Amino acid sequence: PLIAQTQMDSKDWAEAAKTFQEMSEMDAFAADVRREAELMVVTVAVRAKDLDLANKRLDALAKKAGKDPVFVSRVEMARAEVMIGGNKLKEAIPLLQGVIKSNNDKQTKALAHNALGECYYKAERYNEALWEFLWVDAVFNQDRNQHAKALFYLWKTFEKLNNAERAQECRETLITERQFIGTEYQREALKAK
Numbered sequence: 001p002l003i004a005q006t007q008m009d010s011k012d013w014a015e016a017a018k019t020f021q022e023m024s025e026m027d028a029f030a031a032d033v034r035r036e037a038e039l040m041v042v043t044v045a046v047r048a049k050d051l052d053l054a055n056k057r058l059d060a061l062a063k064k065a066g067k068d069p070v071f072v073s074r075v076e077m078a079r080a081e082v083m084i085g086g087n088k089l090k091e092a093i094p095l096l097q098g099v100i101k102s103n104n105d106k107q108t109k110a111l112a113h114n115a116l117g118e119c120y121y122k123a124e125r126y127n128e129a130l131w132e133f134l135w136v137d138a139v140f141n142q143d144r145n146q147h148a149k150a151l152f153y154l155w156k157t158f159e160k161l162n163n164a165e166r167a168q169e170c171r172e173t174l175i176t177e178r179q180f181i182g183t184e185y186q187r188e189a190l191k192a193k
Helices: 002-009 013-024 031-047 051-065 069-085 089-102 106-122 126-138 144-160 164-176 184-191
Strands: none
Touching: 002 013, 002 031, 013 031, 031 051, 031 069, 051 069, 069 089, 069 106, 089 106, 106 126, 106 144, 126 144, 144 164, 144 184, 164 184
16 A cells, blocks of 8 residues: 555556556455555546546446445445546535435545535535535544545635635644644645745
8 A cells, every 4th residue: 555655646647556456456455455445546547537447447346336335435436536537526516415425434424525525626616615624624534634635625725715814724734733744635735835
């Protein structure tokens, strides 16, 4: 996972996809780790703007998901991520709202609220985006990467809503709190100095 993350950080999408693919096929990893690696292949494809590959992978994963509610939700969120990457925000929003309503897993909720907030942000619906990111910041903040993403977007959203003081608070928290050291969104916030 560390190698793949390093490859993603350097935007070496082909190598990151290859590493995640290898992880998904290794029996040494638990089944949930292998499935997560398969989902990360989709994420890498979206970031590389290869939406056809992402959709193919998702179709295969949807068949594998069966009746596992958490994995079904993760596949739906990945599908929404592909839609967001293709700028199909109107289609992604109801999908993410459904994941939030149908799921009790805190990690899944954090991912879904952040993705929904990102949809609203990109659609310039800043007040609605604000509430989604606040959910992650206040309630579903167990995952440091998702919490960092929420703080990053809270900073940007508060700027769009002309609340410079709150924007600065979110940015400072993201930059200075030890728990966010090394996260992708902390690095992005530091670049914007």
